[in-house]
Amino acid sequence: MPISSLIVRSGEDTVDAVVQAIGQMPGASVVEVQGGAVAALTETDDKIQDKALWDRMEQLPGVVKVDLIYHNFEDVIREPVS
Amino acid sequence: MSICTELTRRDFIVQSAAVAAVAALSPSLTKPAYAEDLPDGLAWHKAPCRFCGTGCGVIVGIKGGRLVAVQGDPQNEVNKGLLCAKGYYLGAALYGRDRLTKPMVRKGGQLVPVTWDQAIDVIADKILEDPLKFGIYGSGQWTVAEGYVAMKLLKGGMGSNHIDPNARLCMASAVVGMITTFGVDEPSGCYDDLDECDTVITWGNNWAEMHPVLFSRFIDRRNRGHKITYIDLGTRKTRSTVAADHYMEFVPQTDMAIINCVCYQLVKRGSYDKKFVSKFVRFKGSDKKDMTFDQYTKFLADYTPEKVSELSGISVAHLHLLADVFSDARRKVVSLWCMGVNQHTRGTWVNNLIYNLHLLSGKFGKPGSTPFSLTGQPSACGTCREVGTLAHALPGGRVVKSAEHRKETEDFWKCKPGAINPKPGFHTVKMFKEMAAGNLNGIWVQVTNPAQSLPNLNELMANASKRFFVVSDIYPTATTRIADVVLPSSTWVEKNGVFGNSERRTQQWFKMIDAPGQARDDVWQMLAVARRLYDKGFAGMKDRNGEFLLAIRDDNGKEIEAWKWDVFSKFNVDKVLFNEYRQFTVKKHKDIAPYDVYVESHGMRWPVVKDEDGVWRETKRRFVEGEDPYVKPGKEIQFYMSKAKDDKAIIWARPYVAPPEVPDNDYPFWLNTGRVLEHWHTGTMTGRVRELKHAMPSAYVEVHPEDADQMQLEDGDRINIISRRGSLILPVVVRGRGIPQKGMVFVPFFDETKLINRVTLDAYCPMSKEPDYKKCAVRIEKV
Ligand code: SF4
Numbered sequence: 118m119p120i121s122s123l124i125v126r127s128g129e130d131t132v133d134a135v136v137q138a139i140g141q142m143p144g145a146s147v148v149e150v151q152g153g154a155v156a157a158l159t160e161t162d163d164k165i166q167d168k169a170l171w172d173r174m175e176q177l178p179g180v181v182k183v184d185l186i187y188h189n190f191e192d193v194i195r196e197p198v199s
Numbered sequence: 200m201s202i203c204t205e206l207t208r209r210d211f212i213v214q215s216a217a218v219a220a221v222a223a224l225s226p227s228l229t230k231p232a233y234a235e236d237l238p239d240g241l242a243w244h245k246a247p248c249r250f251c252g253t254g255c256g257v258i259v260g261i262k263g264g265r266l267v268a269v270q271g272d273p274q275n276e277v278n279k280g281l282l283c284a285k286g287y288y289l290g291a292a293l294y295g296r297d298r299l300t301k302p303m304v305r306k307g308g309q310l311v312p313v314t315w316d317q318a319i320d321v322i323a324d325k326i327l328e329d330p331l332k333f334g335i336y337g338s339g340q341w342t343v344a345e346g347y348v349a350m351k352l353l354k355g356g357m358g359s360n361h362i363d364p365n366a367r368l369c370m371a372s373a374v375v376g377m378i379t380t381f382g383v384d385e386p387s388g389c390y391d392d393l394d395e396c397d398t399v400i401t402w403g404n405n406w407a408e409m410h411p412v413l414f415s416r417f418i419d420r421r422n423r424g425h426k427i428t429y430i431d432l433g434t435r436k437t438r439s440t441v442a443a444d445h446y447m448e449f450v451p452q453t454d455m456a457i458i459n460c461v462c463y464q465l466v467k468r469g470s471y472d473k474k475f476v477s478k479f480v481r482f483k484g485s486d487k488k489d490m491t492f493d494q495y496t497k498f499l500a501d502y503t504p505e506k507v508s509e510l511s512g513i514s515v516a517h518l519h520l521l522a523d524v525f526s527d528a529r530r531k532v533v534s535l536w537c538m539g540v541n542q543h544t545r546g547t548w549v550n551n552l553i554y555n556l557h558l559l560s561g562k563f564g565k566p567g568s569t570p571f572s573l574t575g576q577p578s579a580c581g582t583c584r585e586v587g588t589l590a591h592a593l594p595g596g597r598v599v600k601s602a603e604h605r606k607e608t609e610d611f612w613k614c615k616p617g618a619i620n621p622k623p624g625f626h627t628v629k630m631f632k633e634m635a636a637g638n639l640n641g642i643w644v645q646v647t648n649p650a651q652s653l654p655n656l657n658e659l660m661a662n663a664s665k666r667f668f669v670v671s672d673i674y675p676t677a678t679t680r681i682a683d684v685v686l687p688s689s690t691w692v693e694k695n696g697v698f699g700n701s702e703r704r705t706q707q708w709f710k711m712i713d714a715p716g717q718a719r720d721d722v723w724q725m726l727a728v729a730r731r732l733y734d735k736g737f738a739g740m741k742d743r744n745g746e747f748l749l750a751i752r753d754d755n756g757k758e759i760e761a762w763k764w765d766v767f768s769k770f771n772v773d774k775v776l777f778n779e780y781r782q783f784t785v786k787k788h789k790d791i792a793p794y795d796v797y798v799e800s801h802g803m804r805w806p807v808v809k810d811e812d813g814v815w816r817e818t819k820r821r822f823v824e825g826e827d828p829y830v831k832p833g834k835e836i837q838f839y840m841s842k843a844k845d846d847k848a849i850i851w852a853r854p855y856v857a858p859p860e861v862p863d864n865d866y867p868f869w870l871n872t873g874r875v876l877e878h879w880h881t882g883t884m885t886g887r888v889r890e891l892k893h894a895m896p897s898a899y900v901e902v903h904p905e906d907a908d909q910m911q912l913e914d915g916d917r918i919n920i921i922s923r924r925g926s927l928i929l930p931v932v933v934r935g936r937g938i939p940q941k942g943m944v945f946v947p948f949f950d951e952t953k954l955i956n957r958v959t960l961d962a963y964c965p966m967s968k969e970p971d972y973k974k975c976a977v978r979i980e981k982v
Contacts (some may be wrong), residue, residue: 118209120209120213121216121287121849122216122217122219123220123321124220124223124224124281126415126418126419126422127422128422129422135308140795148217148220148221149220151224151225153422154224154419154422156217156220156223156224157220158213158217160213164291164889164890165889165893166889167890168284168894170894171435172894175346180413180416181441181442182411182418184223184271184281184282184412185281185286186219186223186270186271186280186282187210187215187216187218187219187269188268188269188270188271188279188282188287188290189216189241189258189267189268190267190268190290190291191241191265191268193826193916196889
């Protein structure tokens with residue numbers, strides 16, 4: 118299960134709606150809010166779902182940018198070629 | 200492992216992720232440690248990101264010999280903990296199923312596995328057929344040591360100057376622009392200026408997708424309430440445009456006239472910075488003759504707002520607004536540019552023109568005011584520009600044409616006197632044309648993919664590909680498919696390395712994991728070939744004392760057999776090469792510190808000079824008193840590398856010149872090409888990352904909505920894009936993430952199954968030899 122954290126940047130006027138929307142996304146949670154920026158956490162079954170979650174966050178009304186911070190994918194890494 | 204331990208471990212990871220995000224959110228917080236003391240069971244080590252020239256710091260989590268986690272480095276000032284999508288998936292890019300793991304040689308039309316020994320022998324024999332007709336085509340993704348060894352092997356040992364990097368295709372215009380204006384290459388400002396400016400202007404630059412973490416620094420400031428005006432000048436609306444206060448769309452190539460028009464207004468209004476101009480600037484015409492200020496004023500007379508508005512399509516009001524910004528002495532303005540300016544048949548001149556604007560307005564060398572040329576690749580600066588892996592160059596800002604520079608280099612390398620050829624080699628486009636013509640017999644390609652990224656591929660590659668190609672890479676590419684020898688390489692944290700980013704920041708990392716199969720470092724590959732040439736009696740591989748030219752010595756001065764993999768792999772050859780290269784960097788005041796200083800740091804910007812108290816000190820802004828140690832007290836600003844030795848920069852009178860190919864009745868559209876956020880250049884690495892491939896699977900063509908209406912095109916319709924050189928069928932996107940101007944189509948070049956470079960033009964800037972990928976004429980037909 119990949120575990121990731123990211124910062125979702127929106128305006129201060131839209132941040133409440135962004136926090137609420139992230140809270141309703143399965144696999145996502147809000148860690149902290151500062152001004153228009155939201156620190157969020159994702160725990161998903163695979164990396165496609167992980168990426169899909171932050172794509173959804175990026176498309177939320179008012180969101181200007183999503184920055185990625187931490188990405189642990191040790192459970193889903195493919196076997197290296199030999 | 201018990202469920203209980205599993206849960207605990209998972210909790211630790213969740214906690215680590217949360218702490219990292221909160222730390223990145225709060226720049227003032229004490230940064231978390233990244234070493235092995237985090238309770239997540241991973242060993243964490245620093246490295247710069249493998250991808251773009253922003254040069255973000257990454258912390259890499261290793262478990263059981265595998266890379267299993269990445270996080271933005273909170274202690275790295277470039278990104279302060281942030282990463283973009285490419286950086287986020289750095290780890291996955293290493294683990295594609297089709298990594299190259301065995302050396303291969305073409306036999307009977309097929310690539311067949313051979314031993315390393317056999318592959319090295321084939322290459323050495325081919326070089327010995329005619330060393331002067333053998334070239335190296337390298338990369339802005341080469342580490343410093345890789346570029347340095349390639350230079351020493353080819354220019355010091357083989358007497359050939361036929362080495363050029365793919366960086367010729369992305370930053371050569373920036374280099375020549377800086378050298379002609381300031382007398383020396385590389386930006387004077389730094390990323391800190393983005394934290395202090397009140398105005399950002401992008402000149403044909405989509406930084407939201409191409410330098411995303413820098414864009415985040417700007418967005419973050421805005422979110423924290425800083426008022427920053429953002430003006431986006433471009434030929435296509437992009438994701439960056441969404442954040443702009445003013446979008447100014449211009450007819451391709453008319454950036455030259457627009458900048459001259461702003462200068463015209465500054466002079467006419469008398470609002471230029473008179474003190475700065477009189478103290479620090481000289482004027483020259485394009486005939487290289489000195490000009491008076493009055494003559495420069497006369498040159499500008501052609502660029503009235505009315506005339507330029509008609510030519511460029513930008514309104515007179517917007518041209519006035521630009522002049523207002525540069526007239527206001529209190530405004531702190533950062534200009535940013537990258538491929539839109541550099542990949543231009545007058546790329547050098549547009550670079551000069553942006554400098555003109557900042558010099559004339561005095562918006563230079565002050566915190567928050569700088570012209571800043573962004574770089575595309577992670578070490579285009581550190582390797583191509585500083586080591587000088589260009590056809591005309593030698594390390595540390597030297598050139599092969601100069602007898603003094605050749606002698607200095609021969610002395611450093613202990614080559615026999617006269618070993619270095621005074622004649623510049625072939626630049627990139629010429630290199631492939633000369634291969635086609637038979638004037639180069641063979642080429643060694645490392646860390647790049649010219650069979651996809653060169654312009655006008657049908658012409659440049661068709662005959663060149665019949666020559667001898669050695670390709671070192673990590674995955675099969677369009678170029679390995681035409682190769683005679685394919686060498687499997689280590690990449691990024693599978694080897695030791697040093698990169699230098701856009702803001703003169705040198706960053707070091709150690710090898711963290713093994714490369715798969717028999718893949719080996721590019722440095723080793725070149726040392727092994729050099730030694731094989733030596734063993735075969737090739738005189739060029741002997742130094743003036745008869746010893747191996749590329750000898751690697753340990754701390755006691757004893758030579759080690761670095762050409763043997765088991766010796767090389769246990770020794771930090773990078774450190775030896777970096778410290779050897781260091782001696783070249785002092786001449787042009789690009790001083791770098793000893794290797795071990797970078798081991799302890801998260802990157803330092805050169806010149807790095809030792810303080811009286813013994814501390815190595817970096818330089819944020821070059822040419823500025825109090826910041827740059829080479830500026831003499833009382834000088835304020837000193838362009839100490841000016842060719843005329845008068846400490847002044849040059850404002851060049853550069854006229855508007857029409858592009859070589861413009862839309863006409865037969866080919867009525869502009870074609871513009873470029874990159875996308877998800878993929879790194881030709882997509883050979885990011886295309887192996889499922890998530891990125893899934894997000895951006897294949898190429899498309901963006902069409903302006905009005906053109907689409909007129910041609911009755913909808914999303915998903917297929918059109919044939921036809922130029923005088925080739926054609927390509929692609930699906931249409933009408934309202935995608937970018938909207939080209941009316942009369943233009945845009946195609947990304949990452950998709951190796953849809954090569955848009957069969958359509959592009961190979962015309963290049965006559966000074967920098969950098970091709971123009973941003974404009975040629977095409978027609979489009981619905982299929
Ligand atoms: S902005 Fe560039 S250097 Fe930074 S994480 Fe993204 S690709 Fe890497």
